[in-house]
Each structure stands twice: as structure tokens, then as C-alpha cells.
Amino acid sequence: MDALPANATRFLADAEALAAQIPDGAQIALPPDYSLPAMAVVRALVRRRAKRLRLLGVPVLGMCADLLIGAGCVAEVETSAVSLGEAGLAPRFTEAAEKGELALREATCPMIHSGLQAAEKGVPFMPLRGVLGSDLVAQRSDWKVIDNPMENRGQTTISQKSWSDPDFSDPIILAPAISPDVALFHARWADRAGNVWLGRRRELATIAHAAKAAFVSYESMREGDMLEDEILAPGVLGSVYVSALAPAPRGAWPLGVADEYPIDDAHLMAYAKAAKTREGFRRYLDEWVLTPEKNFSPA
Amino acid sequence: MGPYAREELLAGVIARLIGDAAHVAVGAASPIPATACALLAARGDKLRVSLLHKRKGNPFSEGSRELFDLAGQGRIDVFFLGGAQIDGEANVNLVRAEGRRFPGSFGSAFMYFAARRTILFREEHSRRVLVPKVEFVSAPGSSPPGVWRRGGPQALLTGKALFAWQPGRRRFRLESVHPGSSLEEVRDCTGFEFDCGPTVAATAPPSAAELELLRGPVARAIAPNYPAFAAKVWLSRSPPSAASA
Incomplete structure (x- = not known):
């Protein structure tokens, strides 16, 4: 495989700036909804009208993918499944798949994990x-x-x-080996050294290790170098893997960040219902995505 | 059906199927298997249960690949799979059926091989689900000799009946029919051929002791992760807080 960079992490202004780094046509590795999805950046991708994205679910996808698919940003999906969990089928994915509007590369969870682990080691x-x-x-x-x-x-x-x-x-x-163009996810903390804290969500570290570039939004900036802290260090992804960072408070909403805020189940249910039709999905975009000032939870 | 909920009957059956396993892994949308595990735990059985999508905390610290690594090593005894379609050779389809798209294969193509036993569980018992041949094999029910496979199907449980898997014959055998259903109804609603003895037992309902546990400690253990399910099954009956009386 091609050599991957040792990054000098850049600090960007916000989710819009991170989304601007992701080119049309890029293969983007995304975590499941329960594992720190960068929803604020996903909404910014919709606003910048990203095109022909190729999504890789690690190992499954949810609302992030459904929003991007419904908004016409996606050409291809490789994943083990797409679902909204308790809120049911992912409606925009389901319709696009049934109408043959997506190139689908069906997989099973550990084949995706193993492909990323091969890229982590630089073996084929x-x-x-x-x-x-x-x-x-x-x-x-x-x-x-x-x-x-x-x-x-x-x-x-x-x-x-x-x-x-x-x-x-x-x-x-x-x-x-799978080496995605971009790893995109959210983190609870970042520090000035460019490290991010993911806690137990180590699949995000695997994605970042394997990807050509990693873009990370974060809840809040933490003082000090987290790699110098023995308690925090095991949950840290080191800055060598991080291409760019940007703050996005409540950036996973309507999904959750452990110990910070829970999944907004009512919002997810309302989305699942609205997105059953193209018109309902359009109205959802108008209300929650395309108007920047309404871009986060009222809570 | 009786003085118990259908969910309580099914959880009791699954608890008996789990038997003396050491480690059971339970996936996301599986409140009834989770209830069965909680019932065994409440009975005092030494059982390790890994709930994969617990909202607070979960058994893993190496990310979502850890489940598959554990299974690959043989550390998981029992797993559960459902399916948009399941056929008479225990093949499972989680991808598409009759023009409809389903979420996808998840980890089934690996877990069905690596877990020692898989309990197939689908509440809907109809010819739409139980088909002669699945349209897409997400995970095969058996493998030819020479292909590595640690485990496979143990049983198929539906809302109407329990089938045991016969690895040698690669066919299901009807084990019991749940109270409220009949052999004739099971035949009508099953799209594949299965073996059947001269008489078919009725599925044993949960005992009084099991019901007391289900409505007390089990309900309290399940509610945080499956609030809607717990409210549906237990709130209307006997509030978990009063069940110890």
C-alpha cells in the first residue's frame, strides 16, 4: 500500500471547515450511530452539496448515512448493514437500494474490521x-x-x-486491506497537541490508523497533553493520525456522547417517520440541516 | 394463551435452550433473548452475558471488533440470529426478500460459524419468513466437510413453535407447539418441509417461580436497555417495583 502521512494536525474553525476538506468522490469511513458519529460535519457536507461520496460503514451505518444518501451526496455504500436501530429501517437507504440508485458493496462486520486491521499493519x-x-x-x-x-x-x-x-x-x-480516503468521526475531547480522546470506541482509532486522512470534530478542548496522562492515554488517538480538528459542541446530536448527552430517541423516531417519503425528508432537511442556525439541539 | 405474556413464554424457552452455556452474546434489537439471559442470571446461574448495545457501558474496550475476535477464539457459546427469511436448511437471509431491502448481513456470515451454538429466533411465523429456499444466503446453515466451522444452528424458535436442528439430516424437527397454536396451523404457516414425530408436545409455559422472577428482578434489569419493551410486557401487568411483595 501507499505510504500514509505522519500528520501535523491542523486546527480548523468549525464543522463547515472540516466538511470543506472532504472532496467529492472521496471514500469516507463512518462509525455506527452508537460510536461517536460526526453529525455536525455530516450536516455541513449536505449543506456544501457534497457529491459522489463513497461510504464505508465500520462495520454498520445509521442516520449519518441515511441523511447523506437522502440528500443525494452518495454514489456507493460498502457496509454490513444500514439501520436506525430501535427506530427501524433507514428509510432513505432502503428506498435508494430498492430502486437500484446506489452501488452496493455488501459485507459482513468482521471482513470490514479485518480489512482495516490489514491497512493498520501496512500488509495487503x-x-x-x-x-x-x-x-x-x-x-x-x-x-x-x-x-x-x-x-x-x-x-x-x-x-x-x-x-x-x-x-x-x-x-x-x-x-x-482497506485504506479509506477519509476517516470522519467525533471525539469527546481534543488537546492542543492534536490528540483526541475516544474512550472505549477503539474502532475509531482503527479507522484513523487505516485511513489516508482523519477529520475529527470534538465536544471540548482539554488543557494539557492527554498522552502525558496515564489514565486518559489508553482512550487517546494520537495526533500523528489526525489530519485536522474542529470544535463542534453537541456535534454528535441527535446521537449521543457517553456521559455527555444521550441519544435523542424522540428526534430519531421523528426523523424515521419524516424520512419515509421524499417530501418528508426534504422538510426535515429544511428544518434541521439546511438552516445553519437551527443546526443543533434545542436542549 | 394463559396468564402470562407471549414474550414471557418465549424468554422461558430461550432460557432452557441456553442451558449450561458459559457465555452468551446478545445483539441490538433482541429484548426477548436478553430477557432469557436475565432470567437465568436471576435464577443464580453462572452465566456471562455480553449485551452488545447496552446504552451505558458494554463488555468491550477494544471497539466493535472485539466481539468477533472473541467469537473467533471460541469464547462465545451462544449467539442469536434472526432473518428476513430462514429456510429449511437453516440458511439465513438478512439482505433482501420479495423486492424489499433489509438492513444487511451484519456479522452473521462469521458468527454463525464461530459461535458454538446459534439460536435462530424470529417471532413472525409465516410462509413469507419460513421459506423453502432463501433468496440470498447471508449465512449458511451448514458447511461441507473440510470447511472450518466451530458451530451452527441449535434450534429455531418462532411465535408459534420450537424446531430443533438435526445436523446429520440437515433438517428441522418440530419439537413443540406453543399453547394457542396447533400442528395444523404450524404446517400451514411454514414454507419448508420439516420432520415431525407421531405426537407433538405443547411448549412448556413459564413456571410460577419463573414468572415471579420475570416480573421482578428480570423486568428491572431489562427496562433500562429496552424501555419500550419492558413497558409493553410488564407495566400493564404487575409493576416491577411491586413484584417482590
């Missing part, structure tokens, strides 16, 4: 057990099956044959 692939016999394998020509070389020394070939070929004695699937 990561093997994974299971998956063989799923119809996903036939759809994904980039997923390769080999005979386990540790069992059959010297006989490994990446095969054009089916995984069920009797010549295989122990077939195993390979997840190709």
Missing part, C-alpha cells in the same frame, strides 16, 4: 474464518480464497476456483 490482506458459503463471497470479487498455507506448506495459490473446490484442504478467506 488479513485472513478470516467463516464467511465461506455466504452469497456475499460470490458478489465480492475482491475477497479471495486460498488454501491455508500453514496446513499445506508451499501449495498456496490465490484461486479462481470456487471455495468449495475439493482440491482445497482448508480454504480460508482473505479480506483485502
